[in-house]
Amino acid sequence: MTSEHRSRGLVSRLRVVPGVRAVSSYRREWLGKDLVAGVVLTTLLVPQGMAYAELAGLPPITGLYTTILCLLGYAVCGPSRILVLGPDSSLGPMIAATVLPLVAADGDPDRAVALASVLALMVAAIMILASVAKLGFIADLISKPTMIGYMNGLALTILVGQLPKLLGFKVDADNLIGECVGFVQELADGAVVPAAAAVGVGGIALILLLQRVLPKIPAVLVMVVLAIAAAVVFDLGARGVNLVGELPEGFPPFTVPEIRLSDLAPLLAGALGIALVSLADTISNASAFAARTGQEVRGNQEMAGVGVANLAAGLFQGFPVSTSGSRTAVAERAGARSQLTGVVGAALIVLMLVLVPGLFRDLPQPALAAVVITASLSLADVPGAVRLWRQRRAEFLLCLAAFVGVALLGVLPGIAVAVGLSVLNVFRRAWWPYNTVLGRVRGLEGYHDIRSYPAAGRLPGLVIYRFDAPLFFANAKAFRDEVRRLADADPRPSWIVIAAEPMTDVDTTASDVLEELDEALNAQDVHLVFAELKDPVRSKIERYGLTRTIDPAHFFPTVEAAVAAFRLRTGAEWTESGDDRPEAEHR
Known part of the structure; x- marks a missing residue:
């Protein structure tokens, strides 16, 4: 075989990789729009990445590391032109529920990061193996009514869990009822920090107002900038408001996480639940945006792309990721035409960490809680539950059972309840058919x-x-x-x-x-x-x-x-x- 034939064979094999195929078919007129969209997207990626890291019980910097690597990984192996991946509000509580019980009482952040990284690697392995086995249909295991109930329960769990942080205090509890009781007790004891409450509640009000009145303006970025300015001008740190502090400088370090052998079983259970939710998110978002752009949905390739994104994040102190409908919508509205938008976003975050690591030093923690709470509100679908009540009471009961499962049993048992109810509903219809x-x-x-x-x-x-x-x-x-x-x-x-x-x-x-x-x-x-x-x-x-x-x-x-x-x-x-x-x- 001549060298020319070998080179042609190599090129043809490389074209199987979506990122290589995208580069070869890239149009010059897309460049300006992708660059602008990348800048706009970054304004959302940074605060959300930090907020969702804290939601997962991890240091804020890990959210930025995760965002950088998952964007690069998906750009190489993801089939969608504009789908955006990153830390996700629906996965944060699942990661926390898996990792935090293993960290033990000392709350060692380094151990938490290692566990979360292994969790990302497990999710990557599950997604890639599912892609090879063509198991995209598994996403159908969760029916729409049970998913509505699950997401409503998740939204309530996130909201209640973030309220103490929003008001400047902490609550130690293992479940939703305990958090509610602890929150009320702390309120009665006067634990609220007025300056923190002003930042948090004001942040929520500002984000919701801007999203309704001026939807094209990056509401989260505006709120974060104003919160940092308020922290500097009014010296909120001295008034009892917790700040993010200095972030580590430089590119995310390559790390092979080390954990105990006894951690593998609970991590695997969490990884299966996270992979299932991530898969359902990916297929639904890919379908929605593919319909708008005229692309075909390649479910098995999407799983592989998300798997590679999790693999990259797990090797650089990151945690599990999923597709994001809100961030993808921002990229689309900003004119994104290809995955170069995500690459630009990753590059800008790296430049920020290298050149100005102290940029978010004075960001109040209640502002991050405001970001998470507004995101949780978008997860909830109360009108959907009301519609089920009006249209079909049996499916409303499934929705309610999934909601109660998350609220009372916890996030990970809740996803098991949701899947179990969906399967039982299918069986019920076949058992007692019309x-x-x-x-x-x-x-x-x-x-x-x-x-x-x-x-x-x-x-x-x-x-x-x-x-x-x-x-x-x-x-x-x-x-x-x-x-x-x-x-x-x-x-x-x-x-x-x-x-x-x-x-x-x-x-x-x-x-x-x-x-x-x-x-x-x-x-x-x-x-x-x-x-x-x-x-x-x-x-x-x-x-x-x-x-x-x-x-x-x-x-x-x-x-x-x-x-x-x-x-x-x-x-x-x-x-x-x-x-x-x-x-x-x-x-």
Whole structure:
């Protein structure tokens, strides 16, 4: 092989990497917009990065390290042109819930950083392995109602946890109820620092006001600048207000974190929950912004990109990251055209750490609490919960259960509750599916639900029954009991036609139940008939040997064909219905 062929092969292999492909297709006219968008994005990245680091129980500088490395990692391996990654308000409490119990009473920040870095590496491994195994569908394990409940519970947890910091004091508690009780007690004891409360509450009011009145202005940056100015002018440090202090100077140091072997199991449990939430965020945000830019969503590549971003963060004293809808929206509004926007943001943060590390020295901690609280408000979806209450009470109860799970059990158990409830909801629908008898309605083709059309016509001696689910071990007996009830009617039908189009499967347990059911019905001179059964399901029934009891002649391609065969055999005529309007029209 010549050197020219080898070089061509190398180039073709490198083009598989999204970042290389993006560079090769980059347009010169995008440069100005990407540079401007990068500057605008940085104004949001710095204060949010520091605030979300503290939310995770880590030093503020780790938020900046994490932001730099995840932006660079995703720029190389992420498929989306404008998706922005970084520390996230929804992951912060999960990181804290995983790391802080392992840090022990001394609260060693170096150990906390090492644990968080290992957590990021674990999330990276999970995401990359899931990408290789093409497991993007796992994001669907959390249904919309349970995700609404989870996020509302998370928002409340963040809000309550940040209130003491907002007002200038601390509360030591292990759960939401303990934090609420401690907060009230500290308020009653007069622990509020007036200057801290003024900065924190004023910061929240300013951010919310600017976001509503002047949405194009970076509200968080304006609030942070004013808070620093107030700290200097009024010497807030001497008035009992905690300040961020001097940040370490220089580029994030490459570090291989060292932890105890006993830490791995609890870290892995946390990493699985974080990876699941990050995956759901990534797929939803990627889908939303891809629709706007005309891109295709590549779920497995997105997982790989987020995995590499976490890998880079974990090796440079960072913590787990996810995509951010708010930061991506800022980049998009600022004119971002490619991942160069994120690279510019990372470069500007590095320059800040190298040239002016003391820039945020006088930033009040209550201002960071204000940033986190306003972010938590954006997580909550109270209107969504109200809509569920109005539209479907069963799904509202799922939402409420997920909310209570987070609020009472904690963030990590809460995500387990959310996933468990989503899976149980799917199982419940398959376990107790909708089922009904069908009849003929004048003026409408086909056969229709007699619950919607109570006066629908029927054929004497024939029942058309529809069971809207695959037939498997959990619902086979419910199917059997309902068919038996129909067979015991007076007068007794001679055919029960199963409108089997919704039956996408019949497992071996259901096969045994069908065999017993058919034998029992045959003894009563009632015949079980199938119509519109899908070919794969029919093949399974034949493979199970069910045609020994179910007459092969009792399988029809359509319900109409089964009805025609029954009428030809019996001469039955349709009973005329008096009023075929839907039940809703009667009301």
